[in-house]
Amino acid sequence: MDETMEKTKRVVWTGDWVAERLGVSLSGGDDLPELLGLALRRNPKRAHLLVSNVLGKHVPQRPGAVHGAGYGLGRRVRELLGDEAAARAVVLGYAETATGLGHSVADGLALAPYLHSTRRPVTGVEQVGGFEEEHSHATSHLLLPEEPDLLAGDGPLVLVDDEFSTGRTVLNTIKALHARFPRDRYVVVALVDMRSDADRSHLEKFAAELGARVDLVSLAAGGVRLPADVLARGQELVAAHEAAAPSPAPGRNGEARGNRRADAVRVGLDWPAGLPDGGRHGFTPAHRERLEAALPAMAGSLADHLDGARRILVLGNEELMYAPVRIAEALDTHLGAPATPDEGAAVYFSTTTRSPVLAVDDPGYAIRTRLSFPAHDRPADGPGERYAYNVAAGTDPARRFDAIVAVVDSQGDGPELHAAGGLLDRLAEHTDRLLLAVIPSYTPQEQARSMPLPEPLRGPAFSSYAAEEVGWLLQDLSDVTLEAPTEEREEAIQSGGAHYAESLPVEYQPSEQYQALFHSALETSASRIARAVGTVTETVLAERSRPAPARPVLVSLARAGTPVGVLMRRWALHAHGLDLPHYAVSIVRGRGIDTTALRWLAAHHDPADVVFVDGWTGKGAITRELAQALADFPGFDPRIAVLADPGGCVETYGTRDDFLIPSACLNSTVSGLISRTVLRDDLVGPDDFHGAKFYRELATADASGAFLDAVSARFDEVADAVAADVKELAAADRTPTWEGWAAVERISEEYGIHDVNLVKPGVGETTRVLLRRVPWKILAQRGAGADLDHVRLLAEQRGVPVEEVDELPYTCVGLIHPRFTRGATGADGKAVAS
Template sequence: MNTPAHDPNHPGGNDPDGATGPDHARDAVWTGTWVAERLGVELVGDEELSGLLGLALRRNPKRAHLLVSNVLGKHVPQSPAVVHGYGVELGRRVRELLGTEEARAAVVLGYAETATGLGHSVADGVGVAPYLHSTRRPVTGVRQAGGFEESHSHATSHLLLPEDPGLLAGSGPLVLVDDEFSTGNTVLNTISDLHRRYPRERYVVVALVDMRSPADHARFEKFAGDIGARVDLVAAASGTVRLPEDVLAKGTALVARHEAATPAAPAPGSAGRAVRVGLGWPHGLPDGGRHGFTPGHRIRLEAALPGMAGRLADALPDDARRVLVLGFEELMYAPLRLAHELERTVPAEVRFSTTTRSPVLALDDPGYAIRSRIAFPAHDDPDDGPGERYAYNVAGAGFDAVVAVVDSTADTPELHAPDGLLAQLAAHVPHVLLAVVPSHVPVRPSTERPFMLPEPLRGPAFSSYAPDEVGWLLQDLSDVTLEAPTEEREEAIQSGGAHYAESLPVEYQPSAAYQELFHAALTASAARIAEAVGAVTELVLADRSPRPVLVSLARAGTPVGILMRRWARHQHGLDLPHYAVSIVRGRGIDANALRWLAAHHDPADVVFVDGWTGKGAITRELADAIQEFEEAEGITGFDPEIAVLADPGSCVRTYGTREDFLIPSACLNSTVSGLISRTVLRSDLVGEHDFHGAKFYRELAGSDVSVEFLDAVSAHFTDVAEAARDRAKELLAADREPTWEGWAAVERISEEYGIHDVNLVKPGVGETTRVLLRRVPWKILARAGAGADLDHVRLLAGQRGVPVEEVGELPYTCVGLIHPKYTRGATGADGKAVTL
């Protein structure tokens, strides 16, 4: 087995605190020498054994000595790559032992508290196994699936609390993982308890070190024969501990003498405050294996780790050279994986360890494994009442920063108290960060059948876009008749008899003249659009998330989201996820779509995308909807700010330009948007557990220019790359706070023209085009001197018999006005269906 911790050139290899702090210089002294010399303890076994283990003394009436692992990540800070690597390698050996088929049926069980992270890592190495660890934290409402005693431990009762009652009931192999086997009693107690409840034919026992005596080995073999099951053992190293008969008395006396001589820890009163860092932990992802952790959970965690580690890296001081990620008792795996990802991200030396319940004597000697101790009150309302907890080898270890990672159950006033963990850390380390992982709350059994949201729709079955370009979080209503004449829709909408999202306008085929105008506009503006796409994408990558999840607001945002995705791949080699969701004015965003996104991605990485802003109504709608969703669901992390190509109304901070210019995708309806309709929200079609709906107009394929539009813009990416990056740099340095001047202009126009309803005022080239295509327009206001950007608007207005009025002072290129209090045949519209 590869053992990088034994390499003297490897950071943390044989150093007692896992690295080279200024007070703990590297030397060749075994960290068990001090105990071995004074108690007569002898460690005998593999050559690797002394590199894996040190010795310390503990305050425990059952056992005086403590085997201290250098690669477990509990008492000794170590490289997270080393800690995770040992467990993964053991898991691979288990997989080879079992073979592919048996490995697929296996379940991995780890022991609290020291082996919870090791067990997780072994499950990673097995690759396909669900994981569960025992716990000492009772959880209300979760039925106990087993329990056992750990005879030599300072805290003995182990509970098994799987969320899935059937997790341990299968007949496949059970893989039991502990950090070390001293006698094997804990494993035998576990197997005895579980074999009575869930008998099986095979068990595999895994440990970093196997320290059983020959008598213990014989007892183990007899036990396997008695229960009629095969029991295999996999360990990184093996040996025995030879103890003199009077070791317990000698150890107790040594602990008493040296604890009395240990100076008091420095008072934390003047230390700095901890800085809280939001991780953006994926909603619904368990914080560990207390209630079960599946291979699917592992995949979600892997996807979210870069973003979470990036947030930690951003919060660390720039000059930090040595960083500790400190986990919390049973919460070992999540902080370990965060530390491992951080180790890959920052130039600083990163180490990992966790706090513990175990009371151990600290002694600052190179031949002793526990060089320093920080003590603090328990802060997770433990079942055994208040008491002390400890962090070892942290004080005096030369750390510039420590990231304390706890679960939300432990984020209590005691954690933040003047004598709490954070204050104690701050007394020894210049910078303290706090990251909180949500404690997983198991779903209680329900008589109702749980619902599962469907996977996104993709082309060519739904839309004319390639399947990797966008996933539609919608339901297909193509077989439902939803279209109504424009005039009937307008009358129903304005009278309050129907909402605009309850029906669809008729999708007309564009005329030859209009198609020609579209192609001319595309040729003239493709490079300009490409530069805006590049600028807004670069801004998102620099300012929002290094690996964003693009979520377009269907449907105008969808072509823009695809273009941003293409830019990220073309310029950065990134393959960004991209989805389209429905948002409806007055009804909010599709909550089921948000639930799906939160279940599959980190909400903090989601970037909502639209084509342009008008007066900012959808911007406000999205902000209100996200707040309402978070309050109702308890799912947080979504940033409601929209990224757009053009923000003429000054409504958002993330944009490519604030100019109001023609984006050709606004010239058409579905035929430039993947042949997908507007979204539909109607109670008889969209149930509680459904996505909003839309139609796929396959019959319009002959007029579809969706991909042509994308390709025409993408063709300019190389030419505009430098200008786009320069534009993004300018925006990053500029004041981009929204002024909402567009909203103010709309309110002014609404009053001046006697409309008195801002929803009937549609500012900007894109919104004006929509009015002419889908609503009953009254008149068009055009900024004096506007040129080719309005050619298509003038053509449409002429076809509809709508006057175009030139206005001198207008923040937009044009504004479309819908006739107020519309009745069929009202002045300003011809009352006839129009052919474009």
């Protein structure tokens, strides 16, 4: 360990509290307890959190120890690779936890450029890759290098994370990048290697199949022993301790203190012009030289405002870890870097985080105190709670910081940062001296476009819809084989080996019985759908239109939203003579919206006129995805207008009832013969639209026109009801309740799934599960009637049980079991969950 790590008399291990209560233990060398403590997550996917003592995230640590741990690992990687290969290496770190660690590893390699993944999309920077971190509280990672070819070389790629537990995230990253930027050498770096023997064997097999060498370098190795029921017991323990936590005393939070601004002294750092604030878009050796030269002066500026403080914390902000730790290290050097505050002023470093963790003020627990505050950097996923751990002293006055230096980037220097209850206000309660240093957020230059933007596809050349009904902002992949058997796709998706948008399910061809059921359902529900179409369209025209000659531009989310967009366009034309433009775009859960399509829309229409349209809401995942995707595209309104909102996720809807929308009963044959959208790196370039297929061969089974015409024919008969609905909605409180999301989380836990992505609520989503996925069981509202006839028929055909339940907020819910295996089959011989 770095000799600058604080030397304190060890009384207990900071994992004892968890170990004693849950039976969790570490196996490995004697150095593991020095590197790691234990805490409990407030997360349904994992019970425990390995808390690093040298990462600088949850535990304040001397900055020399934090930077030195990564730098030393980088030197070991350089020795492993040799100078020649190391000179051609690129280092990739993981957001948010390992952004500073990865950058420090790059320092140890000396000549390696550095990039870290990010959860913050940036206008003008194309994504060259992305991946999911399944166990995380915030799963989606983007790769946004300013230079698109940063990862394109054939030198070694060094991937850095704080811990290597199963290795799934790192291997998924390697697989995705290798498909686009193949190379023959990878090195994985982590502070601790906690893999099981099975995980180690999996890495060897993976490397052999990849045809590349994959090495692993860590400070220490070991394992975590977990009782079988650790997740349930951990959740019970978290709930019990949070329920017993005392309410904040007066003066504890911003509201009780009064609406005043926190007393923070702003200190100018004189950050070098044009120097990136970190590795979000790439950080080169030349950048490193400029930063090294500027650090002493920055440290001096801060030291001038410390007023003799002896115990000082430099607090970074989420992904912004490297610059603050280097500033802290320079400040520590400037002040003399004593071993303890008794010998002089000592500097510590940590950062804020998104990660929700239980705090217990006990010496045997790694997270003793927690400060919570609203996000202040306008995050892509919307407002949320953020945390600073072990910053408050708690019951141990020796842990109190005399001064705290909060370091943020300029995007985070907004009203939320300074508001009552915000980060600065919370910090001011726990220190005598509060400083604020702001680093300019680096915005890369707009990347040059090598090709003009493509034009929309229209029927009849692409889709069975008339040309004026919709313009598809998609590329035609009809000649590409993309279909895979449902059970193979399910296995690949759940194992992390593939994203669901990289392939297509084989199109379901309905039986005569099912087709008859569809037409019967359409006849029964056409008026109800027409009424919802009229209500949502009139609401959009009343509330989302700007003064003439502006008019709404309908942009449906392909493909479930597209029939609704066509019907809304028809209503506006029928009822008001308004010919509204309508386009269909792709949005992919975990990958975001098609940015090329957004650029096309912005080039041809005012973004303020765009109204996004979808068919229905389930738990609201796409609603959140759209808000996140649009955060960095100014002018677009992320609010979605939907036909049905049973999940309580939007404020513009035709109804909040969960009922049968016949367009959910079929796949392409009720959606213009267009497939679900496809996003795959080898098919979709930076200037391409996402892809889809036109199933021309299914024309004889196409019910798209019949569906539209049946609903449109009822417009006149529902006009009065629509007028009454619109008047009622105008006076109602339509604030999203997110009841659906809460229900899905409850169902996920009650049925032991622990993954909300495998719970599909509502009639529409349940139908999709039966048509495209490998379902486990269907939950049906007791007494539900004809709305579920087609669900019961599909379930019977696939050998899937339908379980009637009480107090279900949806008419039905489809469940996909996470323990999927291809070997288990249902009554019809099709694969099911084991």
